[in-house]
Amino acid sequence: MASEPRQPSSPGGPRVLVAGASGFTGALAAYLLWRHPDFELSMLTARSQLGSRLRDIYPRYRVPLALQELDLDAAADAADAAIVAYPHAAAAPTVAALRERGLRVVDLSADYRLNSLADYEHWYGEHPCPELMKEAVYGLTELHREQIAGAALVANPGCYPTASLLALAPLARAGLLADVVIDAKQGVSGAGRVFDESTHLSMAGENIVPYKVAAHRHTPEIEEQLALLGAPAMRVQFQAHLVALDQGEQVSCYVTPTRAVAGEELRELYRQAYAQEPFVEVVDGPPGVREVRETNFCRLFAAFDEHTGKVLAFSSIDNLWKGTSSQALQNLNLMFGLPETRGLL
Amino acid sequence: MASEPRQPSSPGGPRVLVAGASGFTGALAAYLLWRHPDFELSMLTARSQLGSRLRDIYPRYRVPLALQELDLDAAADAADAAIVAYPHAAAAPTVAALRERGLRVVDLSADYRLNSLADYEHWYGEHPCPELMKEAVYGLTELHREQIAGAALVANPGCYPTASLLALAPLARAGLLADVVIDAKQGVSGAGRVFDESTHLSMAGENIVPYKVAAHRHTPEIEEQLALLGAPAMRVQFQAHLVALDQGEQVSCYVTPTRAVAGEELRELYRQAYAQEPFVEVVDGPPGVREVRETNFCRLFAAFDEHTGKVLAFSSIDNLWKGTSSQALQNLNLMFGLPETRGLL
Amino acid sequence: MASEPRQPSSPGGPRVLVAGASGFTGALAAYLLWRHPDFELSMLTARSQLGSRLRDIYPRYRVPLALQELDLDAAADAADAAIVAYPHAAAAPTVAALRERGLRVVDLSADYRLNSLADYEHWYGEHPCPELMKEAVYGLTELHREQIAGAALVANPGCYPTASLLALAPLARAGLLADVVIDAKQGVSGAGRVFDESTHLSMAGENIVPYKVAAHRHTPEIEEQLALLGAPAMRVQFQAHLVALDQGEQVSCYVTPTRAVAGEELRELYRQAYAQEPFVEVVDGPPGVREVRETNFCRLFAAFDEHTGKVLAFSSIDNLWKGTSSQALQNLNLMFGLPETRGLL
Amino acid sequence: MASEPRQPSSPGGPRVLVAGASGFTGALAAYLLWRHPDFELSMLTARSQLGSRLRDIYPRYRVPLALQELDLDAAADAADAAIVAYPHAAAAPTVAALRERGLRVVDLSADYRLNSLADYEHWYGEHPCPELMKEAVYGLTELHREQIAGAALVANPGCYPTASLLALAPLARAGLLADVVIDAKQGVSGAGRVFDESTHLSMAGENIVPYKVAAHRHTPEIEEQLALLGAPAMRVQFQAHLVALDQGEQVSCYVTPTRAVAGEELRELYRQAYAQEPFVEVVDGPPGVREVRETNFCRLFAAFDEHTGKVLAFSSIDNLWKGTSSQALQNLNLMFGLPETRGLL
16 A cells, blocks of 8 residues: 555553454454554564554554564563463463563453363363463453453453353343353354365355354353352353354353243343443344444343243344454553543444 | 246146245245156246246246236146145135145145144134144154155145254154253245345345244244154243345254263264155264255254253254255155155255 | 433534435434534434434444434524435435525435536436536545535535546546446445345345446446546446445446556556545555445555556445445535544544 | 265266366366266366365265376276366366377366467466367357367366357357457355455455456457457457355456447347357346356346447356356267256256
8 A cells, every 4th residue: 555544543642562463353453452542552463474564464454553573572662561362372471471571461362261270271271371360350341340440461251251241140140040051153253364164255155054062162261250240050051153244243042040030120130230331232122243243332132931931141242343352442441541432432 | 038948847747836936935946846857837826926927036946937816726727736835824725725626735834834723823823724734744754754645735844843853853752852942043035035124135144133032933833743753841942043144044952851862872863863864964063054055955963062961953954945945845756656855856 | 222322422513414314325424423523413314214213223323313304494403514315306405405594415316416407307307406506516525625625515426436536537637538438346235225136135145236237327427527637528338236245336447548558657646646635545456345344445456458458447435435425424524624534534 | 974875976877087176166067967867977086185075075065976186097997088177287288198098078277278379378378288279179168069069178168258258259240349348257166265365254255356457367268269259359358356255257248349239139139149049048137146056057138338339248157157167067968969958957
């Protein structure tokens, strides 16, 4: 592109780097920082495509910074905070090194999401740097807002736990949640910048296919958080599906309640639970993913099924936004004392 | 189109008319009859677009017959059998009138699917012609093949029950099915030739949205058939979702089994259940809907989840084909003593 | 939706109403005004769905105002300016009435785009209010910026002329344009909130189809503007195609130049022509529509074909944004003395 | 998959192998042979995924044969004919070796499409086996039917030339074609089994992008054939675009005619030209690609534009079917004395 950028990032504000900016979620985080009125996007690092400008890889985001190799000392000079968009297990050592140099970190990986080291090791294998697990705050903003505001390390939740927990939290808190089956559907962007049969338009297009059957790693994250919300210990049935669209995630929860709940009670429960939330919309019918595409919103609807006695809770988010990168910004806003909605509406 | 058809239907074979040929399922039934080596497509009726040739409305099907108003006497002269593609409640009187004139009928509506009149009235309201309910055979071919072969009236199953029952039948027969949650996803063609927000590409595109929450009429059909297969009485939790694709239906069943089932036992159960079935494929991983698009195949996969103790059963069909119109042909083949796969492979 | 809006429009700024806010372009204009830092969205009118909140019809835009019938006196009280999103011929009388009451107007219809009344009448029939034609300024911002800044009535260009003229203007100005064939492709949103075969996902999906063959009304608008840019009188060959996507417009121009032009000269010509433009990007390879989706950007690429001696010019815009509603905001910014990029980056 | 195939290929008929069966066009050719009533699909070769059954790579085609390395002697034992689906330049030596062993060959590559060796070398570089160029017949069935029937080597046309030449042939033969601009659009399957940014659903989805600007190799093929049809020597302007769908190709031809042609004369010209053609449909309005999807049909529409004096000719095919693999079958039918439509309706 011939011309220079017209959207200068915000000089003078807290400086943020994105580590792993060549993937879908890192690139989106960079874009959100770039257009943010208070943060300065100060550095982009990646392990491939070094030297390329982000705007040449993701033209629509128009971020002119070039990708460079991560040099920890240079990073410490250049940034006050970092969003780390690395794969699981690869993230932890970098997170630890950045923390050591004083940067506040939002980690998009699963490495610091769990409180239980045993659970982590069961699902992911050995943990590279378990010491920081105590320091890390689980970054589902609506559930841990106060802790996030004071945190130096935030473990951003997975997109599936984000949608699932927002749908289930009111029931868990009210002591209504006895058991749950979660059926989740997600667009192809959830697979990331991966080039294979699962993302080729001629194969993924016009398709719906379940994946990772009886093996999804998001289960322990959901179970641990539900317990924190007061739910009894339970084994959550979770199943993901890949669907022929780009961005979007829809979660249907089939809840066995501890008692029958009238529809109006249910509606009131959800309305009150999220009345003050700027990014959670409780609606009167099943929400579609288009309604939240490229936003930080989560849309919720709950109903009681008289035929079966189950409570149905439906949740829609954009997997790349509220499911990942815009929620990282929401958390970063809080960590730096900014209004939570800053740069996100 | 200037030129005349080059695919003459089969003169001399049983003559079949399609009533309601302007909708998606009627038009597909007409196409399948047109290209069938043994049936003669003899008449198309509809209540709109009278006089239009089907090939002008559905160019891809290339069926040159014109749509005419249904005249029962003319129909009796012109046809030995009929596929009736009318909406629920509208179908029954026409079905009855055609039966009276001696035509064998495959009814695509829900009017004769249930054995219990009480259940019908609970979900659909008053039944226009309940007398024929006894005569009607439920047309899920793999479950009622023998009865279908001798039937004069076949009630073709709904697409959701087709996919769900094929996934659940082996468990029900083996006494393993205690309870089930069914999460179903379907392309926009399932909504039919309806022009509104739910089908406009700029609204339905890139979307996933649950619909008919806690209110789906396919539940009684599934429950009744499961009971016939030997399952205990149960209330089935069923939820449908509209997904941004054209044809395709994917069903995920979350089964509470009566006892733990080892993975190998499960695989063997499904393999044996469908070993002789020409249109059911038991596969070793979760099947996508692309794999069955525009075919009469159903693809199944079952797994045991050790974390939760549940059995997961996944089913994929084409909602317009095996879900509706090609299964109607499969049944019609049987009703006229033809090989079941005739014209469908 | 239970909760109240959190994005209050800007009180104190110029007040703008949108007439015809229930269609795609009117609704998008309302959204862009709603999130604009300086304008106050003060009123929404429509001829259907009266009383509905816009956020219930277009949830993603989250605009809480309700649609009301257009009352001209109330409009004059409530607004300093209006964006009129009416069909051709229906717009002119409303535009005239609003102008009479002192509102500045951006008209999205074709009614005031042409300078020649004879041409208008040839393509559209009788003009309802031809008196205002002289006052109206053609709103292709990059071509008429100064006039727009002082205008009380701006005739926003069609989306096809916008993409075509930005691609051709440098050649026209340089005296290089002798003749042109324009092949244009557009997503289904270009057909508007119309519910029929052309927009049903099961019919428009996976399709490419030319439309309005040898009959497109955008030709005179392009021809008139090319003449103003210095091109010789010519008959432009223009053909539109509907493509199976939502938003996006791609235009390929096959130009017979007045002389051979070396590639480097061509690149330099385009670079200089748009060096100062905030919303035009001259790039080094063919631009895709994804790169400009939901932005006010136009992306251009030109090349010389040595095999044929023709100049190829490619243009990509979002038909609803730069093609219509965001360009309306770009113009409104200028009309009220605001920076042109305000609210659009 | 547990069960064995139920669609045995036709033993006793001519035996055909597909070389290069792992790509999109080779796999489709294998499927079409598999379901063909007279040919026996006898062998599949590939250079990757050796040992895999084709039905595991392309489940929808359900072809149970496994991919093996190409052994020329084994091939000669196993087959009477071959369809070679190799990339350009790689195909020629294999074609030559198979011919030497007596197999009749349909070559899907460009290696034997051109009559002029000089042209080949200009566009593709050195020709590996130019000796066979004289023997090869250009396989656009509708143009060279008689020669194909007696040919031992058929060079199947490119998909773009197929659609373009069928649209232009009537004009060329009638001496009406003076010059032409061809704007072609194609779905992502045209890029083949390639995994990169151009085929990833999150990048290719919702996109339209021109490619190979001023550099497309299909031009000489079109120019050579037009000259054979009687057109004067001309430089054809050809531009391809990649569009966000799977299968489908639409071509718009902007023809400068040698004289004005009335609309009725034009319609009559096209109708008569293709009156006897089983796979060419001349229609009365612009044809969409959905109308020919997964068929061997080409749909044509021509119109005269009074505004510009140009003739517009529109053509739609399925790029993988009539554009490549089903046309190969159409040719193979002729080469073995079978009815041309055999296995294709």
